[in-house]
Amino acid sequence: MAVEIEYTCLSEISGPLIFVRGVRGVGFGEIVEIRDGSSAVRTGQTLEVDEDSAVVQVFEGTSGLSVEGMRVTFVGRPLEIPVDRDMLGRVFDGLGRPIDGAPQVITDNLKDINGLPVNPWSREYPRDFIQTGISAIDGMNTLIRGQKLPIFSASGMPHNLIAAQIARQAMILSAKEEFTVIFAAMGVKFDMARFFIDSLEESGVLTHSAIFLSLADAPSIERLITPRVALTLAEHLAFDEGMHVLVILTDMTNYCESLRELSSSRGEIPSRKGYPGYLYSDLASIYERAGRLKGHRGSITQMPILTMPSDDISHPVPDLTGYITEGQIVLERELFNKGIYPPIAGLPSLSRLMKDGIGEGHTRKDHAEVAAQLFASYAKVKRIRALEAIVGEEELSSLDRVYLKFGTAFEEEFLSQGPEENRSIEQTLDLGWRMLSLLPQEELYRICAEDLHKFYIPSKERGECQR
Amino acid sequence: MVTGKVISVNGPIVKASGLARIKMFDIAEVGPHRLIGEVIRLAGGVTVIQVYEDNTGLKPGDEVVSSCRPLSVLLGPGLIANIYDGIQRPLVGISEVCGSYIEKGIKLPALDMEKRWAFSPLVTAGAALRGGCVLGEIRESPLVVHRVLLPPGVSGTLTGIAAAGEYTIDEEIYTLDTATGTYTGKLAGYWPVRSPRPFRLKKKPFIPLMTGQRVIDTFFPIARGGTAAIPGGFGTGKTMTQHALAKWCNADIIVYIGCGERGNEMTDVLTEFPNLIDERNGRPLIERTVMIANTSNMPVPAREVSIYTGVTIAEFYRDMGYSVAVMADSTSRWAEALRELSSRLGDMPAEEGFPPYLATRLAEFYERAGLVETLSGHDGDITIIGAVSPPGGDFSEPVTQHTSRFVRCFWALDKILADARHYPSISWTDSYTEYLHDIEAWWRTLDSQWLSLRNEVMNILLDDHRLQQLVKLVGTDALPQTQQFVLFAAEMIKNAFLQQNSFDPIDKYCSPEKQLKLLKTFLTLYRKGSQLVHAGVSLKEIKALDVMSELVRLKSEVPNQDTARIDEYGKRLATELDSLKELLTGV
Secondary structure, eight states: OOOOOEEOOEEEEETTEEEEESOOSOOTTOEEEEEOSSSOEEEEEEEEEESSEEEEEETTOOTTOOSSSOEEEEOSSOOEEEOOGGGTTEEEETTSOBOSSSOOOOOSOEEETTOOOBOGGGEEOOOOBOOOSOHHHHHHSOOBTTOBOOEEEOTTSOHHHHHHHHHHHHHHHTTTSOEEEEEEEESOOHHHHHHHHHHHHHTTOGGGEEEEEEOTTSOGGGGGTHHHHHHHHHHIIIIISOOEEEEEEEOHHHHHHHHHHHHHHTTOOBOGGGOBTTHHHHHHHHHTTOBEETTOOOEEEEEEEEEOGGGOTTSHHHHHHHHHSSEEEEBOHHHHHTTOSSOBOTTTOEETTHHHHSSTTTSOTTHHHHHHHHHHHHHHHHHHHHHHHHHOGGGSOHHHHHHHHHHHHIIIIIIOOOTTOOOOHHHHHHHHHHHHTTSOGGGOTTSOHHHHHHHOOOHHHHHHHHO | OEEEEEEEEETTEEEEEOOTTOOTTBEEEETTTTEEEEEEEEETTEEEEEESSOOTTOOTTOEEEEOOOBOEEEESTTOTTOEEOTTOOBHHHHHHHHTTBOOTTOOOOSSOSSOOEEEEEOSOTTOEEOTTOEEEEEEEETTEEEEEEOOTTOOEEEEEEOOSEEEOTTSOOEEEEETTEEEEEOSOEEEETTSOOOOSEEEOOOSBOOOSOHIIIIISOOBTTOEEEEEOOTTSOHHHHHHHHHHHOOOSEEEEEEESOOHHHHHHHHHHTTTOBOTTTSSBGGGGEEEEEEOTTSOHHHHHHHHHHHHHHHHHHHTTTOEEEEEEETHHHHHHHHHHHHHHTTOOOOGGGOOTTHHHHHHHHHTTOEEEEOTTSOEEEEEEEEEEOOGGGOTTSHHHHHHHHHOSEEOOBOHHHHHTTOSSOBOTTTOEESOHHHHHHHHHTTOTTHHHHHHHHHHHHHHHHHHHHHHHHHOSTTSOHHHHHHHHHHHHHIIIIIOOOTTSTTTTOOOHHHHHHHHHHHHHHHHHHHHHHHTTOOHHHHHTSTTHHHHTTHHHHSOGGGTHHHHHHHHHHHHHHHHHHHHHHHO
16 A cells, blocks of 8 residues: 655645646546645545646535645545445435434445446346326326436426425335435535425335435535435445335536536536536436346436526536436426426426336336327317417317317326325326317327227216216 | 557546657557557647546556557457447447446457358459458358458458368468468458548449338438438437337348447347347348447547447448448537547637537548449448437537538428427428439339329428418418318328337338328328319318228238238228219219
8 A cells, every 4th residue: 555645735726626736646536635724624536637736626615725734635546435225214415424423334345436337238128117106207208117217397396396206106116125215415405405304204214215415505516426426325225235226316407517617617618508518428427327237136217306497498407418318307387387286298208218118018008009199189289279379269170179178187187186196007097098088089090999999988978987 | 569658637638658659540558457548649749548448547657558550440250239339349248247337448359259150262262352352251140141351452362262161250261472472361350440441433322221211211211322310309209210210221231329328228229129020031130230339428539439430340341242221329429529529638619619620520420421332343332320419409509510511311300299299200391301313213113103292292291381380370260171171181191101100010110112002092182182172072071081080090000011902992082082072063
C-alpha cells in the first residue's frame, strides 16, 4: 500500500471545483479527501489529471474552502460504498452515509458506485407484468418488471402521490417474492421526502426500503452521486440477493441542473439550454442500470420522476430521458385542472415493453386490442374537441357527439380513480370494454371480430351494466 | 511496437508522449489494463488517444504501447448470428469470461479460433488471381454461403490451395506468388474500419428492397443499394420500424447496429430473431444477421466507431456478391459521441456544439452504401437505413438536416400518428423518396400501371390532407358529399393500408402482390364511389354496404399466399357499388 501524500498546493477554486498543483501519480476518477482547518472531511473526485495537476470536484461544495491551508489526499481508488442487506430500513444522505443516528453498516462488500456496463447479451428481456392497480397504467401503459418508466410531471401536479401509490400497490401483490423500494431524493424539499417516508411507513414497508436523501439544502454537486449510490445498492439487492427492487429517483431535473452547473464551471462547450453535450450519455449511465439479467432472479425497475420546466416536453431533460427510458407516463395540466386523478395524459404516455408483457398468459388475450382501440378512439376525441372549440357542439355530426361522450366517460371513469383505489387488471379491462361499447361496433377497427363478439356490450345491456 | 507514457487524462481523451512513428487512427493500448484506444490527433510529440473503455484510475506516467496498426475488424466465417460491441469484441464470449457486466481491458478474438469450417476450393494451383476473386466456399449458416476472397490489393499466381476439408480460421489455406514475394492466406483477415473496401464500379440502383411494409414499398420505396433516414422524436417508433425492416426486408444479410440505444432493445432482437422464421426459406432470421451493440451506457468512443465496424462487415459480405442491409440505430447518438469527443479536444464548435466536420462524416458514412460490381465481377449491394433522433422531435436540428442532404429516402415519423398508435407512423405528407423512377421498371413486371395507381392513391391522401385543414375549421358535415367521400376513402386507406401491425401473424409482412391488389381495391372503391356520389348517392348508403366492414380487415385476414381472395372481394365490392347505381337509376 502506497503512502498517502497530502498536498497543500491549491491553485484555484471555482464553483464546485478545486485545482491542485504539484500532484504525482493521481488516477482519473479517483476519490479525494479534503481537510480544511476544522475536523470536517470533504470528499471529491478527480475529473482531469495531468503530469503535475488535478481538477477535483468537491461533492460537499467548496463554500468555506480557501486556497491556503487545505490538505488534500488522493486515496487511490474510485468512489465505493458498502452494500448489504442490512441497509434496508435505513436512511442515508446523498453520499450513502447513515443519517438516522444508527451506525454505519458493517460489511466488507464495497462496490464502485459507477458500476459496470451490463453486457446486452446477458440481459433477460423483461416480460413480467406488474399490476399497479392504476387503470391508466395497467390498461394502457403497462409497467413491466425490469422496466425504466419515468413520470414526466410539472410543478404542482401529483407525481409523488402517484409514485407512492404505485410503490404501495405493486408491493401488496408480490407478497410471495421479496420486494423492496429504494428511494433517492435529489434536491427536493424535506416535506416531499417526509411524505414518501410516511407513505411507506403507513403501508408497513418502510423496514424493507432504503432511503437516500440529498435534500434541497445539500450541496448541489452531491446530487450527481445520489442516484448512483442508490443504484449500486439496488444492483446488489437485485442480482446478489435476488430481490425485486423498485427504484424511485426524484427529481431528475435537479440532477441535470447540477450536471450543468459542474459542466459550466469546467468551461465546457454547452449544447442545448446550456446542458453539456454528454447529458444523454450521462443519463443513460443511470437509466440503463435497470433491467433483468440472465441467470439472476431479481430485477431493478426504475421510476425516475422529473418536472418539465414550464410543462415543456421538448426541454432537454424530459426529451433525452424519453429517448433512453422505455416509455413515459406524462401528467397533463388539462386533466389535472379538471380534477382528474391520476392526470395521466392519454396520448403522449407510452410503455415500450408493454407489447411483450400483456396478452394471454400475462394479462388477458384482448388487452393489446383494447389498449390500441382506446388510444385510437381517444385520439379522435381530441381531434373532435379541437373542432368543437371552433364550430360549437351543434355543428358536430351525431357520431362526433358519441365520440365526445366516450371521451368524457373515458376520462372520468377509466382514467380517474382514488389514490387508495386498487383495480385488478380484469376490472381495468372490463372497464375499458364498457367505455368502448359507448361507440358503435363498426368504429372499433382495431379489434378482431372474435373479441368484438365476445366482449362488446350492446346498448340494451349496457344500461344495466353501468348501474 | 512503440511505447510511450500518459501525460494527461480527461475523460476518454488521453494524451501521451514518446510514441514515435505512430500514425493517425492507429491503435494504442493504454495503462496497466491495456485499454484499447485510437490515435485521433498528433501534435508536436504529443499523441491524443480516444480510449474505448472506462479509464477510471488511469494515471499520468502509465505506459502506452502501440503496434502502429489501424483499428481493424477481423473478417471471416463466423460473423453471422454473432453479436459484438462497437470495437468487435464478442459479447457472448465476454459474458462467458466475466459474467453479466463488461469488465474493462477484456480482450477476446472476434471470431472463434477453434471452430473448423468445411472449406471447398473453387480454384486450382497455377491460376492467375487478382484481389477480390473467389477462392473457395464455406457454408457459414444454412442461409449464407461464405465466399473466401483473395484480399483486395493482392495479386499473383496461386501456388497452392488446401484440399476440401475442415480448417480453422488460423490455418494457412493458400499461397500466392506475387510480385513482392510469397503471400500466405487464411480464411480470415483484418481490414481497417475507416477505409471503405474497394470495388470495381458503382451502378445505379434499380431493384426495390422489399420490406413488406406497405407504406414503404408502395409509397416511399427504397432501392437495393440506396440510403434512407428515419427521423422521429422519442416514442414515434424508430426502433420498431428498424426492427420490422431488419426482420422482413429481402436482403441476404442484415447488419444491425445498436448505436447508443437501449440495452433491452438489443436483447429484444437477440431473443426474437432466433425464433422468427423467414417465410421465403423457412429458416430463423438470426442466420442472416450480424449484430453490433454499443448501448448508451457502454463507452462513448466505441459508439463513435461502431457504425464503421458495422458497415465494414457489410462491405465484406457485399464483396461476396450479397445484398446487405445496414440498420444504424441511431445515427444521432453517433453524432453526439462525435460532439462529446470533439468538445473534449477543444475543437471550435459549429451548430449546437457539433463539430464542423459532422456533415463530412455523415456523407462519408452514407456513401459506403451502393450497388456495385465487386472486384470478382458480381453484383453486390449495401442499403443503409439510419435512424435519426432529433431533440424535441424538431427536424431543423443539424443531424437531421445534414442527413437529409445525403440520403435519397426520407421516412419522417409523425408524432400525431404515433400518439394514435398508427404504426408505422411514417408521415405520407413529409416523407419522400428519390427512387420511385429507378425502381418503377421492376414494379411494371407485376403491373404496367403501378406508378399511376400509386400516384392516384397518393393524390387521394394529399387531397385528404388539404381537406383536413378545412375540417379543422368547419367540421366534416359542412363539406359537400363529394369531399366527404374523399375523406372517407382516405380514412379507409389509412386504416386498411398504411397502418400495419407488426405483431399480427399475417399483417406483419405484406407481399408486393398483396400490396398491389389492396391498392387496386381502394381504387375500385374510390373511382366507383366518387361517380356514385356525383350522381347523387349519399355517402351514408355507401358506408352502409355490407362489404365495407370487411375492407379494413383484409390486411390481417388474407394471407400473402391467398391474394385471390382480395380479387374476389374486389368483385363483390364493385357489384355492391354498382347495385347502388341501379337503385339510383331505378328511381
